[in-house]
Amino acid sequence: DAGVIQSPRHEVTEMGQEVTLRCKPISGHNSLFWYRQTMMRGLELLIYFNNNVPIDDSGMPEDRFSAKMPNASFSTLKIQPSEPRDSAVYFCASSLIGADYEQYFGPGTRLTVT
Amino acid sequence: AQSVTQLDSHVSVSEGTPVLLRCNYSSSYSPSLFWYVQHPNKGLQLLLKYTSAATLVKGINGFEAEFKKSETSFHLTKPSAHMSDAAEYFCVVSEGNYGQNFVFGPGTRLSVLP
Numbered sequence: 561d562a563g564v565i566q567s568p569r570h571e572v573t574e575m576g577q578e579v580t581l582r583c584k585p586i587s588g589h590n591s592l593f594w595y596r597q598t599m600m601r602g603l604e605l606l607i608y609f610n611n612n613v614p615i616d617d618s619g620m621p622e623d624r625f626s627a628k629m630p631n632a633s634f635s636t637l638k639i640q641p642s643e644p645r646d647s648a649v650y651f652c653a654s655s656l657i658g659a660d661y662e663q664y665f666g667p668g669t670r671l672t673v674t
Numbered sequence: 675a676q677s678v679t680q681l682d683s684h685v686s687v688s689e690g691t692p693v694l695l696r697c698n699y700s701s702s703y704s705p706s707l708f709w710y711v712q713h714p715n716k717g718l719q720l721l722l723k724y725t726s727a728a729t730l731v732k733g734i735n736g737f738e739a740e741f742k743k744s745e746t747s748f749h750l751t752k753p754s755a756h757m758s759d760a761a762e763y764f765c766v767v768s769e770g771n772y773g774q775n776f777v778f779g780p781g782t783r784l785s786v787l788p
Contacts, residue, residue, distance in 0.1 A: 591774060603778040661706050661768050665718040
């Protein structure tokens with residue numbers, strides 16, 4: 561299996577621009593998670609989906625952030641407009657509900673907002 | 675509410691000596707516990723997991739951890755450190771529906787000296 565795939569791996573953008581991060585979960589997995597990692601706050605869960613339905617988005621920092629999962633094999637995390645404080649590494653993870661809860665992580669997208 | 679404390683932000687050992695990374699958790703229910711490792715500029719990889727089976731859990735690369743409910747601890751150990759073990763290690767507790775609500779500890783950076 562190819563594992564969780566994220567794109568792009570690196571993104572540099574200017575403040576105010578829209579940023580879209582993409583994730584392809586492991587085939588057959590039915591849960592998908594978006595995390596953000598920063599030096600100050602560590603790893604934070606932003607949102608997760610079960611069977612393409614958002615279950616808990618309480619970690620989404622504000623209305624500038626939105627996430628979608630239109631089908632079982634694709635999800636996006638969008639930031640509009642982006643701000644310098646959004647600079648972080650964003651991870652996507654997937655899992656199979658009931659399979660000992662193990663989450664498999666993608667390589668991450670390093671976002672820099674200037 | 676669940677939480678994780680990793681008692682050391684940085685641990686330094688010599689190659690060939692034992693490794694001990696400490697983790698204490700707080701959970702209202704019977705938790706699942708995990709250790710993940712993150713090498714520089716990489717995603718997170720699962721080392722091992724405890725999900726209410728045997729309290730001594732063996733993982734990859736010679737790591738193991740023991741769940742001690744009375745001490746609310748889940749310390750990670752390895753008998754002999756290798757240079758390739760140098761990385762960031764995260765202790766994770768999960769509970770809630772399907773155990774999907776992962777809470778990460780702040781991480782412990784392991785340095786291995788030649």
